[in-house]
Amino acid sequence: MNQPTTDGRRAKGLRRRRALIEATLRVIEREGVAGVSHRTVSREAGLPTSATTYYFTGLGDLLTAALTTVMEEDSERMRQLSSEGDRRRELALLLSEVAKEPGRLLAEYELFLLAARQPHLRSATDGWLGAVSAFARCYTDDPVRARIVAGAIDGLLLHSLLTDKKPNAAEFEAILFDLLPLRDEHS
Template sequence: MVTRPGLYRLLGETLNEVTTDGRRSKGERRRRALIEATLRVIERDGASGVTHRAVAREAGLPTTAATYYFDGVDGLLTAALTTCMDDDAEKMRQLTVAADDSDSLHALARLMAEIVATPGRLLAEFELCLLASRRPDLRGPTDRWKGALADFARRYTADPVRIQLFTNAYDGLLLHALLADQPPTVDEFEAMLRELLPDAR
């Protein structure tokens, strides 16, 4: 039998857990909102436009929120890069485990066409990757992304040169699509992917 003091203690512990979880959830939502705002600022103004004030204003939050969750502009840029690369790697992993090889290649081509149709986030990602090229300490997320690309290629080939070719060419295809007056269609992307992975059926 639970005594009244014991019941009060249990209720207090439950309320504390709910309060803590609520605060944690709110904090995670705010942090994600600030990261997404950072990407929009980079898309619009480039990486040089990222400040705590600019990001907080873009997110509709007070400047103190940005300074609370991120130490300096470098923290914002690192979080944005990590989020982009990990999100992209997860999408690639989902394609890698698709049931049908032929369908997964077509699905990747369709994804590429969707990316270049609304290229804002892609522009931000390339800016962040250039930052990582000058900062070896930021290459963990880009290495995970390249690893996801390599895993996709291994579905079709065991040739290490072919895998490296696909891994290096994928981002290049997207970059050149940004520079084209008319970006490639799904069918055009798929044709290029099949040239990179000729063993795919």
């Protein structure tokens, strides 16, 4: 009989934890990683400051959760595109949508750089790189080309943060079609 209460509390806890992660991403979008504090995140989430320390052991744990969450979500979207058939146009459309909303992208790359400085965070970024590589392997067996594709995607998205004119789906598509011709296109 106590099960529904426990399930309700657990669901509420998961919603609060997610709200704190999303709030962390919004703070990073505006102020960078340096702007993340218990107070700024809890205020952004509309929760008491004690919530951040209840759900996370410290700011490092909160940043790790934010990094892991965004990388896992991005990796899963990329893995879904690694199924049968030609999915290059779908990836081009996804990349153009991501480039149009630079706030989250900026937060993701801030967290990516944090992982570069803190090796224990790299398992999340490895998941992203693995998903991009799996997508590339749908079109090529060349490991060098797969790395080039991963670098091109991240480079293009980073460049999109530096300009007001965001690349559209057609531009991403042209690049993907050049980097990843269908196997029978290059024989």
